[in-house]
Amino acid sequence: MKDDFDIERARKDTRGCDRVVHFNNAGSSLMPAPVADALKEFLHQEEMTGGYETVEQNQQQLNNFYRATAALLNCETAEVAFVENATRAWDMAFYSFRFNPGDRVLTTVEEYGSNVIAYNQQVKRCGIELTFIDSDAHGQVDINALKDQIDDRVKLISMTHIPTGGGLINPAAAVGQVANEAGIPFLLDSCQGVGQVALDVSKLGCDMLCGTGRKYLRGPRGTGLLYVKKSMIEKLEPPFLDQHAATLVSPDEYVIRNDAGRFENWEQYFAGKAALGVAMDYAMSFGMPAIQKRVCTLARGLREKLTAIDGVTVTDRGLALGGIVTFMAEQQSASQIKQLLSGHGINVSVSDGSGNLVAFNQRGLTSVVRASLHYYNTESEVDFFTETLRKIL
Numbered sequence: 001m002k003d004d005f006d007i008e009r010a011r012k013d014t015r016g017c018d019r020v021v022h023f024n025n026a027g028s029s030l031m032p033a034p035v036a037d038a039l040k041e042f043l044h045q046e047e048m049t050g051g052y053e054t055v056e057q058n059q060q061q062l063n064n065f066y067r068a069t070a071a072l073l074n075c076e077t078a079e080v081a082f083v084e085n086a087t088r089a090w091d092m093a094f095y096s097f098r099f100n101p102g103d104r105v106l107t108t109v110e111e112y113g114s115n116v117i118a119y120n121q122q123v124k125r126c127g128i129e130l131t132f133i134d135s136d137a138h139g140q141v142d143i144n145a146l147k148d149q150i151d152d153r154v155k156l157i158s159m160t161h162i163p164t165g166g167g168l169i170n171p172a173a174a175v176g177q178v179a180n181e182a183g184i185p186f187l188l189d190s191c192q193g194v195g196q197v198a199l200d201v202s203k204l205g206c207d208m209l210c211g212t213g214r215k216y217l218r219g220p221r222g223t224g225l226l227y228v229k230k231s232m233i234e235k236l237e238p239p240f241l242d243q244h245a246a247t248l249v250s251p252d253e254y255v256i257r258n259d260a261g262r263f264e265n266w267e268q269y270f271a272g273k274a275a276l277g278v279a280m281d282y283a284m285s286f287g288m289p290a291i292q293k294r295v296c297t298l299a300r301g302l303r304e305k306l307t308a309i310d311g312v313t314v315t316d317r318g319l320a321l322g323g324i325v326t327f328m329a330e331q332q333s334a335s336q337i338k339q340l341l342s343g344h345g346i347n348v349s350v351s352d353g354s355g356n357l358v359a360f361n362q363r364g365l366t367s368v369v370r371a372s373l374h375y376y377n378t379e380s381e382v383d384f385f386t387e388t389l390r391k392i393l
């Protein structure tokens with residue numbers, strides 16, 4: 001691959017590269033050294049000086065989380081909340097809506113499993129109507145089918161940007177445009193998008209966006225983020241409130257914050273928050289367009305090589321494809337392949353179960369191997385991967 005990406009720096013900073021070929025970045029990436037060191041340093045300070053005191057002494061580092069997220073997403077710091085993972089971030093947005101019987105929610109067949117569970121809970125509890133928009137011939141959300149479903153009962157359009165079990169990058173900005181033109185709030189689950197692709201909430205047209213720390217952002221586990229557009233914040237009353245989200249002004253009165261802090265907890269994983277800010281700064285030091293280009297190019301190379309192996313079927317669909325590469329083989333099951341690759345020092349995961357259930361059911365897929373690449377992976381790792389897979393099969 002001929003580009004000016006500083007792969008030497010990326011590898012040097014990724015200490016785990018010496019031990020494993022890590023193609024499980026959509027699960028949890030290898031933290032780069034500056035991120036892991038910041039996390040350890042924060043915890044060490046907590047150990048030596050006390051948790052509350054460490055927070056007081058590191059205000060700037062903690063505030064950096066908001067500054068870095070705002071820079072990454074092109075939004076304001078007051079529109080950002082620190083949450084423990086993408087699911088809770090998404091929940092805080094979704095469960096803030098007060099649905100009435102007959103209200104409609106539009107999503108897509110590629111929706112993430114936990115989100116589908118939440119919709120169905122609201123179907124049972126509030127009588128909302130849930131519609132899955134089908135994919136078009138390329139495998140991405142069908143924008144015309146989405147437009148056809150718009151009516152004045154639609155209260156929310158909610159979509160997964162990059163599904164957990166395939167290479168697809170859904171055309172989020174086109175969906176945002178439909179939502180904005182119809183005046184319908186748009187919730188985007190970009191859990192696999194943050195850190196993988198360049199995101200600009202004003203171009204995406206989303207009112208709310210969730211992300212996680214441990215995947216493509218290469219931050220610590222147990223960290224996540226929520227963006228809520230300024231004009232939406234005061235319209236959304238979070239399902240849980242505490243003394244950080246609101247102020248108790250008398251025994252029976254409280255005032256909810258008017259920034260995205262209303263979606264946060266008082267008690268937080270402060271070490272993780274500080275380190276996630278470092279992770280975002282680290283990503284931006286390479287530049288998101290450069291990261292996106294490298295991830296997509298590496299993954300395209302892997303797909304081409306996999307297609308040439310007898311018995312292997314690449315299962316990714318979509319006009320735009322990212323760093324997640326999924327496949328099946330006639331010779332071995334997905335879980336056998338994962339286990340055998342692990343014996344050769346290669347990490348992958350298996351996509352099955354509820355993560356991508358609606359699309360998988362529709363396509364007759366039950367279980368696929370998921371090899372998810374990041375910018376610090378190399379073409380020689382891709383070659384080693386495909387050679388090893390050939391031998392295994």
Ligand SMILES: Cc1ncc(COP(=O)(O)O)c(C=O)c1O
Pocket residue numbers: 026085086087088112160162163164189191192211212213224
């Ligand atoms: C598309 C998508 N959304 C949400 C999640 C959940 O993220 P978290 O585990 O951080 O809650 C995942 C995790 O794989 C995902 O792929």
